[in-house]
Amino acid sequence: MKPDLTAMTAFLAGDAQADRLVPPTGFTARLTIFAAAAMAFLTVFAMALSLATGRLADRWGDELARASTLRISAPMDQRAAQTAAALRVLETTPGVAAARALSEDEQRALLEPWFGPDLPVASLPIPQLIEVIEDDAGYDAAGLRLRLAAEVPGAVLDDHTRWRRPLVTAADRLRLLGWLSIGLIGAATAAMITMAAQAALAANAQVIAVLRLVGARDAYIAGAFVRRFTLRALSGAALGTVLGMLAVLLLPSAQAEAGFLTGLGFQGWHWVWPLIIPILGAAVAYAATWQAAHRTLKELS
Amino acid sequence: MSYGGGELFGDISLTLSPGSFHFLTGPSGAGKTTFLKLCYGALLPTAGHIRLFGADLRTMSRDDVALARRRIGVVHQDVQFLEHLPVADNVALPLIVSGHDRNSEAENLRELLKWVGLSHRADALPAELSGGERQRAALARAVIMSPEVILADEPTGNIDWEMSQRLLQLLVELNRMGKTIMIATHDMNLIRAAKSQVQARVLRISQRRLQTAGADL
Structure with missing residues (x-):
């Protein structure tokens, strides 16, 4: 053979x-x-x-490993302010390539499979999500959590590893x-x-x-x-x-x-x-x- | 050589010299077929040595045996053909399996079929042949490679006297062309008929020995 x-x-x-x-x-x-x-x-x-x-x-x-989500659970009146604060923190965090607050439309699209279309997202106490994209080096999650705890009390960082x-x-x-x-x-x-x-x-x-x-x-x-x-x-x-x-x-x-x-x-x-x-x-x-x-x-x- | 537990032959020593004509005879079950099978390497001896064209059978590979068989034409007692192929193809089988170009041998094949009187049956299937025709087709297949030795096991077993005379004639002609012939048979009339035409030696297997039979045959 x-x-x-x-x-x-x-x-x-x-x-x-x-x-x-x-x-x-x-x-x-x-x-x-x-x-x-x-x-x-x-x-x-x-x-x-x-x-x-x-x-x-x-x-x-790979892809999800380099993305994480920041959830801002704050009362409606503080949500915008905390979101802006969180974005400022993220911008100055080494290892974060980009951070972006999801728009209302995007949040609605995420919930659509469960609640159906035309959900009045704005009027509901739904947390604001921020998408964080890391660069190749990655950021220090523990350090970021500490900073966020100090500056944005309503922020919860989810780096996806738990379910990934x-x-x-x-x-x-x-x-x-x-x-x-x-x-x-x-x-x-x-x-x-x-x-x-x-x-x-x-x-x-x-x-x-x-x-x-x-x-x-x-x-x-x-x-x-x-x-x-x-x-x-x-x-x-x-x-x-x-x-x-x-x-x-x-x-x-x-x-x-x-x-x-x-x-x-x-x-x-x-x-x-x-x-x-x-x-x-x-x-x-x-x-x-x-x-x-x-x-x-x-x-x- | 032992077979089925008991020794079949002992103390056999024989060399077939080129161009000789031998009959092998003996009672049924004496081992004529076994002896022929030893001669073309279908069986290995349990003791002793068999040499095919100078090479020890025991040391020959399967391919060596295959190549030796191209130099030995065998006509079996119960002739087997490839039943799905016409007679002409069956006769040409040794050429085909040894890689010869059949077309260049077409004339050769035609003459051979004429010689054994099967020209008109070339396209028939083996199953359509009579006993005598099968034996002659088998002889044609055995000689198409122009082998040096022809071994025939009861070639006239199933055919009438006239047909066996004709088959014998073909074998005698082959012997005159220089082929070594060995025919196993218990048909004394056939042996007598042959002795009038060629210098045939008769070997007899009996009591597990191979003897040269007397002139009284």
């Missing part, structure tokens, strides 16, 4: 004469193609899940499960192809015996089977991958409201990833059939 390119091309181009030596089998061929297609289809989703949760974990881990950490852990775990699923799907594919190949080899025992008798080398006999199963797995997996990618493409795209669900799918160059599934499928089939053929041939004289 050397990754020799010319050998690979010759292998795929095939030997028409060698192909004819093994009788064609319509039904098992279709089963193999179906199994490969189904497995590729599932792999596309496992891959989409892994990549999407990977993206979420990265985003929560379990989410990142969950996303990481999901990503791991996704890759584990892909591994399991690959192993199951190998098992199925091995069984199909074993069945084909057993069914063609007489053919193999005749070929051995007339001086065919093991590699030649195995090649006839290996090529067949590799091509079946390749075509099946290609079909399954295309269908899987279409299904992912046609997933209803969740807007910003859906938060967590956003982007279960592929983004940008990640669309290249599923394209390796047929190649992986073919490689798995190649290895599995090669193993099965050599095991079977060794037992023959």
Whole structure:
């Protein structure tokens, strides 16, 4: 199994004469193609899940880590003054890149999923939120809390770590499960192809015996089977991958409201990833059939 | 050589010299087929040595055995073909598996089929052939690579006298071309018929020994 390119091309181009030596089998061929297609289809989703949760974990881990929220809970008449004071403090805090009080519209948008549209935010005792963006170095949260406590009594700093950490852990775990699923799907594919190949080899025992008798080398006999199963797995997996990618493409795209669900799918160059599934499928089939053929041939004289 | 627990042969020593013609005879179950299988490397001896074209069978790899078989034509008792391919392809099988270009050998194949009298059956499937036709197709397949040795196991077992005469004729012709021939048979008439045409030696397996049979045959 050397990754020799010319050998690979010759292998795929095939030997028409060698192909004819093994009788064609319509039904098992279709089963193999179906199994490969189904497995590729599932792999596309496992891959989409892994990549999407990977993206979420990265985003929560990175983007949100650099953002924090300051909540000003003060009586209505003091809110504007305390907000201005807090912004002054933040402007002079080293490590804070930007600080901005959310507008009424933005606050309303945040509450909309819970209270519906047209909430009269202004007339409600809703705390004012200030979005704080850190620079790369980050700020000293403890120091900032002390200063705020002194100058803006109604301010509460939330640096997101409290709820961010379990989410990142969950996303990481999901990503791991996704890759584990892909591994399991690959192993199951190998098992199925091995069984199909074993069945084909057993069914063609007489053919193999005749070929051995007339001086065919093991590699030649195995090649006839290996090529067949590799091509079946390749075509099946290609079909399954295309269908899987279409299904992912046609997933209803969740807007910003859906938060967590956003982007279960592929983004940008990640669309290249599923394209390796047929190649992986073919490689798995190649290895599995090669193993099965050599095991079977060794037992023959 | 032991088989199924008991020793089948012992103290056998034989060298087939190029161009010789041997008959192998003996009662059923004496081990004629086993002996032939040893001769083309389908079985390994439990003791002793077998040399194919000078190489010890025990030290030969599976590929070495495959290559040696291209120099040995085998006609089996129950001839097996690739049943889904026509006779012409089956006869050309040794060429195909050894990577020869079939088209350049097309003339060769046509002549060979004519020689065994199967030209008109070239496109038939093996299942459509009669017993005699199958044996002759098997002989054609055995010789298409122009092997140095031809081993035939009861080649006339299932066919009538006239047909077996014809098959024998083909084997005698091959021997005259310099091929080494070994035929396992218990058909004494066949042996007598052959002896009138070629210098044939008769080997007999009995009581686990290989003996040169007397001239009384």
